Amino acid sequence: MTLSRLLHLSVAERIQLVEDLWDSVAAYPEQVETSPEQLAELEKRLAELDAAPEGRESWDEVKARILKSL
Template identity: 35%
Template sequence: MHRSIQELGIDRLSVADRIALAQEIWDSIAESVQNTAPNAAEIAELDHRLSEDENAPESAIDWQQIRSAALRKWSQN
């Protein structure tokens, strides 16, 4: 069942209230996902990534390098 924001009256809310509602919806989704066990395909992918990391730890990229590259790219735009 798909209902539009107009049918639900969401379009009549203030921007601040719509943002707060979106955050509440996002939080409820995150909570639901957090309480859901990974399926077989997800477990297989995690096992594959762990195996790759254990076999070639030097190929990992440090978070600070990723963050710095992203910030440089963002500041160029």
């Protein structure tokens, strides 16, 4: 299917297509290649997180903060 044909789909149909595509990728995470740069960034972020554990928030805390700001 070409991009021009995809753009003729309704917004709802395009969103569904994106969800279906994402699900097909997520079903096989071992096939997703991670570049050395991406791995280095992940390692850096994990090290920063380990260095400052007191700054961590639970999902409930983050969610409450976001909902409070709305």
